[in-house]
Amino acid sequence: MIETILVLLIAGGSLYQLFSLFCIVSFFGPGITAQEEDTALPAVSLLKPLCGTDPELEKNIRSFCDQDYPEYEVLLGFTDPDDSGLPVAREHARSPECMLRVVVSSGTLGTNRKVSNLQGLAEAAQYPLLAISDSDMRAERTYLRRIIEEYRAGRRRGSNVGLVTSLYKISDPRTPGAALESLTLALDFIPAVLAVERMEGVTFGLGASMLLSKQALEEVGGFPAIANHLADDYQIGNRLSKKGYAVVLSKYVLEDIAGPMRIDDHVTHQLRWARTYRACRPKGYWGYGVTYIVPLALLLLAVEGPTPRALLLFGGTLALRLLTAFAVYRRIIRAQRWLRWLPLIPLKDILSFGIWFRSLWGNTVRWRGATFRVVKDGLIEPLPERR
Numbered sequence: 001m002i003e004t005i006l007v008l009l010i011a012g013g014s015l016y017q018l019f020s021l022f023c024i025v026s027f028f029g030p031g032i033t034a035q036e037e038d039t040a041l042p043a044v045s046l047l048k049p050l051c052g053t054d055p056e057l058e059k060n061i062r063s064f065c066d067q068d069y070p071e072y073e074v075l076l077g078f079t080d081p082d083d084s085g086l087p088v089a090r091e092h093a094r095s096p097e098c099m100l101r102v103v104v105s106s107g108t109l110g111t112n113r114k115v116s117n118l119q120g121l122a123e124a125a126q127y128p129l130l131a132i133s134d135s136d137m138r139a140e141r142t143y144l145r146r147i148i149e150e151y152r153a154g155r156r157r158g159s160n161v162g163l164v165t166s167l168y169k170i171s172d173p174r175t176p177g178a179a180l181e182s183l184t185l186a187l188d189f190i191p192a193v194l195a196v197e198r199m200e201g202v203t204f205g206l207g208a209s210m211l212l213s214k215q216a217l218e219e220v221g222g223f224p225a226i227a228n229h230l231a232d233d234y235q236i237g238n239r240l241s242k243k244g245y246a247v248v249l250s251k252y253v254l255e256d257i258a259g260p261m262r263i264d265d266h267v268t269h270q271l272r273w274a275r276t277y278r279a280c281r282p283k284g285y286w287g288y289g290v291t292y293i294v295p296l297a298l299l300l301l302a303v304e305g306p307t308p309r310a311l312l313l314f315g316g317t318l319a320l321r322l323l324t325a326f327a328v329y330r331r332i333i334r335a336q337r338w339l340r341w342l343p344l345i346p347l348k349d350i351l352s353f354g355i356w357f358r359s360l361w362g363n364t365v366r367w368r369g370a371t372f373r374v375v376k377d378g379l380i381e382p383l384p385e386r387r
Contacts, residue, residue, distance in 0.1 A: 006300040010313050013293035017320045020191035021327055023198045028251060028331040041148055043071040044211075045125035047132045049117040050076055050085045051368060054136045055259025058088050064133070065098030069144040072131075074100040077121040079113050085135075110227025111372070111380050118232070119223040128214050134207045137168060138255040146252040147211045154248050162216045162245025163237050165202065166209035167193060168256045171335040177261035179341040183348045184270060185256070186328040187321060188291065193249065196284070202247040204280075205237030208254045212240070219243055230365070230372065230380045231276050238280075253332055267355060268366050274359035280378045288356060293317040294346055295353040321345050 046064055054060065064074050076089040081104050089102045105120025122130060131144065147164045154161035167190055170182035196202065210233060217223070220239035229235045237247050278285040297314040304310045325342055363374045364383065372380040 003300060003304050006296055006303065007309075007313070009290055010293050010296050010300065010317065013290045013296060014317065014320060016195070016291055017191075017293060017324060019198075020195045021320075021324050023194035024191060024324070024327045024331055027194050027197070027249075041070055041145070042129055043127040044069070044073075044129045044131050044144060044148065045127040046072055046074045046144070047118060047121040047125065047130055048074065048076050048135060049114050049121065049132075050078055050083070050089065050135045051080075051114070051117075052083065053085045053088065054257065056138075056257050057085060057135070058092075060136065060138045060257055061089065061092050061100075063138045063140070064143075065092065065100060066141055067139070067144045068141040069148075072099070072144060073126065074098060075103055075121045075124055076100065077103045077105060077117040079105050079108075079117050079120075109224050111382055112227055112229060112232055113368075115223050115227045115229075115232050119227075122214065122217070122223065125214070130210075130212055130214060130217070132207075132210045132212075133254070136257050137208050138257055139209075143209075143252060143254070147209065147250050150248055150250050150252075151211055154246060159246045159248075160244060161248055162212060162240040162243070163205055164209075164211040164248045164250050165204075165206045165233075165237060166250040166252055166254055167206065167332075168208035168254045169332055170256050170258050171333050172337050173258060173261075173341060175260050175262070176344070177263040177266045178258040179344055180263065180266045180348050180351065181258055181261055181269070182338065183325075183341060183344060184266075184352060186333065187324055187345070187348070188352060190328060190332065191324060192288070192291070197249050201241075202249045203238055203241035205233040205235075205240075205247070207233035208256070209250070209252075210236060212236070216240060216243075216245060228380060229378045230272075230367065230374055231280055231378045234276075234280055234378065267351070270352065270355045271359055272365040272367060274356055275363055275365055275374050276378055278359060279363070279374050279376060289353075292349055292353040292356065294321060294349040298350070318346065321349065 078086055093100045093102050103120050103124045105117055107116060109116045109119055151161055151164045169185055170178060173179040173182040220243055226232050226235040241247050294317045297317040301310045301314055365372055365374055371383045373383055374380055
């Protein structure tokens with residue numbers, strides 16, 4: 001009986017892997033729209049909420065200051081006047097090459113301090129279009145042009161585009177923890193988002209990049225409406241979708257600078273993501289368990305022994321995962337150094353399955369040095385620190 005259940009789960013998960021592989025190849029195929037002339041491009045306020053000094057923060061900021069775009073401003077936001085990242089931000093603000101301002105917000109909207117930071121940035125922004133990007137992201141010079149063109153192309157086709165959001169990758173992890181994070185993004189996160197995009201459309205935002213108008217943001221209550229939610233990016237996209245706006249998934253993928261991430265950092269981050277996902281999308285969360293085909297095949301091997309069927313399914317699941325990895329490499333990553341981490345795929349899958357299983361119970365997460373309880377719909381409540 002157990003063997004039959006495992007075989008059915010592996011079969012279902014393998015079909016999902018094949019479907020997600022198709023989604024990767026088709027989504028990142030040809031068909032990117034041509035760019036418009038500079039005179040047609042609208043001015044944009046680029047908002048970067050910061051907290052502390054992320055790895056290579058200076059280079060991250062510089063990448064957004066070096067955009068090949070006619071008119072935009074960069075706003076770097078903080079909520080602590082003594083934040084360690086402020087000296088780096090102010091140094092960039094002195095550069096005449098970039099229209100950059102530093103914004104320190106004193107007001108608190110709710111539990112999520114990043115949302116309070118974003119509120120201060122939005123109030124200071126002088127342009128009606130906002131491009132929001134997390135502090136650990138790095139962009140190429142074409143970033144703004146690409147997402148603006150996708151925003152405008154959707155509107156030209158008659159779609160009521162409210163948000164353009166972007167995937168992200170880690171192309172050159174330097175530590176095992178960063179490599180596990182990179183493989184998780186490449187083999188789990190990106191395929192899952194693309195599968196959802198193909199089946200039902202995107203109804204959420206991703207913090208790597210979100211392009212939207214101030215007007216659309218105000219129509220869904222603005223930042224005060226999500227001040228007590230952990231996944232503020234998810235909430236913005238989801239509320240816009242419910243309001244009748246289309247959410248467009250960009251073909252532009254940003255670079256996440258993970259730095260010297262430890263394995264325990266990776267586990268903490270993924271557990272926080274899993275519990276937030278469970279609170280926001282419970283149906284999708286339960287279905288996610290079927291995607292771990294390598295651990296399921298190992299369980300079958302342990303239960304059934306080294307039978308031809310068990311060995312064949314184990315080898316087949318590994319082959320599918322490698323095929324997905326190479327598809328992501330060819331279409332998205334494109335950095336040969338990334339390939340050296342592929343032997344970690346079985347370990348990553350076992351660890352990811354364990355994190356998913358652990359996230360079935362409990363609702364506490366660690367974020368930015370604080371502990372929170374995640375409740376229904378991703379709302380968070382602060383918990384006192386243990387001494």
